[in-house]
Amino acid sequence: MVVTGAAQGLGRAFAEHAAREGAAVVVNDVEGELAEAVAAGIRGFGGRASASVRSVAAPEQAAAVIEDCLAAFGKVDGLVNNPGLRHESPLADEDPARLKELIEVNVLGTFHCAINAAKVMRPGSSMVNLGSVSMVGQPGVTAYSASKGAVASMTVGWAVELKSRGIRVNAICPVAVTRMGPGGDPPEKSHRS
Amino acid sequence: MTHLLSDESADVTGQLIRFANGRLFVIRQMGPKEDVAEFGALGGALEAPPAQRWL
Numbered sequence: 557m558v559v560t561g562a563a564q565g566l567g568r569a570f571a572e573h574a575a576r577e578g579a580a581v582v583v584n585d586v587e588g589e590l591a592e593a594v595a596a597g598i599r600g601f602g603g604r605a606s607a608s609v610r611s612v613a614a615p616e617q618a619a620a621v622i623e624d625c626l627a628a629f630g631k632v633d634g635l636v637n638n639p640g641l642r643h644e645s646p647l648a649d650e651d652p653a654r655l656k657e658l659i660e661v662n663v664l665g666t667f668h669c670a671i672n673a674a675k676v677m678r679p680g681s682s683m684v685n686l687g688s689v690s691m692v693g694q695p696g697v698t699a700y701s702a703s704k705g706a707v708a709s710m711t712v713g714w715a716v717e718l719k720s721r722g723i724r725v726n727a728i729c730p731v732a733v734t735r736m737g738p739g740g741d742p743p744e745k746s747h748r749s
Numbered sequence: 750m751t752h753l754l755s756d757e758s759a760d761v762t763g764q765l766i767r768f769a770n771g772r773l774f775v776i777r778q779m780g781p782k783e784d785v786a787e788f789g790a791l792g793g794a795l796e797a798p799p800a801q802r803w804l
Contacts, residue, residue, distance in 0.1 A: 557754065570750045577751050634754045682754045687765055689776075708765055712778070715763030724762035726753050729776060731767070 557634030558582045558625050560612050560669055563590035566686070566730065567638040574636075575603035580629040584608040584621050604629070612639050613660040618668030626676065633681040635673045637707075639665040640686065642700040655699050662703035663710075670714060670725075679722030685711050687727035704729075 557574060561567040563585035571581045575598040583598070585591040588609040598605035608624040610617040625632045641658040645651070666685055673683065688704035690697060708727060715725040752758055752773070753766070765776040 574751050574754060577755070579751075579754070636750060636754070680756065680759075682758075684750055684753045689767065691765075711765065712763050719762060724753075724758070726758075726761060726764045726766055728750060728753065729765055729767045731769070 557636070558584060558608075558621060558632060558669065558673070559636040559638060560584045560621065560665065561638040561640055561686075562636075563587040563594055567636070568594050570636050570638065571605070572598060572603075574634070575605055576601070579634065580604035582606055582608050582621065582625040582628060584610060584612065584624075586611050611661075612665035612669050613657075615664075615668045618665065619672045621669060622672040622676065631678070632673050632676050633678065635669060635677075635681075635683045637666040637669055637683065637685040642697065644696050645699070646696065647698060650699065658699045659703055662700070663706045666707055666710065670710070674714075674718060674723070677718075677721075677723050681723045683714065683723070683725045685725070685727040687711065687729040689729050689731050691729065 557579050559567055559571040559574070559581055562571040562581075562583040564587070567585070571583050571594060575581045581595075581598060581604065583591050583595045583605055584607075586609065588607070591607040591609055595605040595607040606624065606628045608621045610621050612618040612621060622632055639661045641661045643654060643658065645654075670683060673681075685707050687707050688701065690701035691704040691708045692701070693705075694701040711725055711727040718725060753761065765778065767774045767776050
């Protein structure tokens with residue numbers, strides 16, 4: 557299985573817990589050293605894991621993440637879409653470049669991975685997207701909440717579309733602001749949610 | 750997360766799920782909350798083309 561944004565925070569917890577339950581996990585993140593450390597930690601307790609240091613915001617790199625899983629473990633039967641950027645900004649002060657980057661990671665990154673996973677997933681496979689309770693709109697973080705609204709829409713659409721193939725799609729909606737990058741508190745960026 | 754990935758949730762798909770108080774809850778998706786007007790009292794506004802409605 558693949559967990560994106562898995563170098564820290566919730567993504568790391570998802571990867572480690574799944575590995576303890578027996579899953580072979582590709583730990584994806586743009587933070588290379590951290591991703592490698594998480595994968596090494598999983599192998600340290602006897603789990604199976606490899607790191608995939610790529611940005612899911614780029615279509616070709618997202619495709620490579622799925623290829624990494626196929627190469628390492630022979631199949632992709634699970635995908636946790638957990639890329640996450642988040643920043644706070646009043647609407648009038650929103651920076652277009654930062655807004656674009658957030659949408660590219662949170663929305664398109666999720667889309668890119670799902671597209672490529674859907675091509676190779678077999679019946680019984682499962683995708684879980686990271687939504688948020690802010691998905692219906694939250695003042696001051698509307699870029700983030702809008703991206704999570706998109707994730708909710710994608711989840712429902714993909715679930716219906718893939719049901720006939722025996723592939724399930726759900727989203728979890730945490731109530732938490734967790735670390736999104738090295739340093740800051742809470743940091744603004746990393747491919748996790 | 751692991752539960753949703755596993756066959757333990759084989760019947761669960763298309764759901765938005767929240768964890769609270771040690772349990773997983775399906776979040777209600779959009780539906781009517783409360784009525785704000787009777788259709789018949791809108792005076793045909795819903796049928797009017799947008800250009801006419803807002804000019």
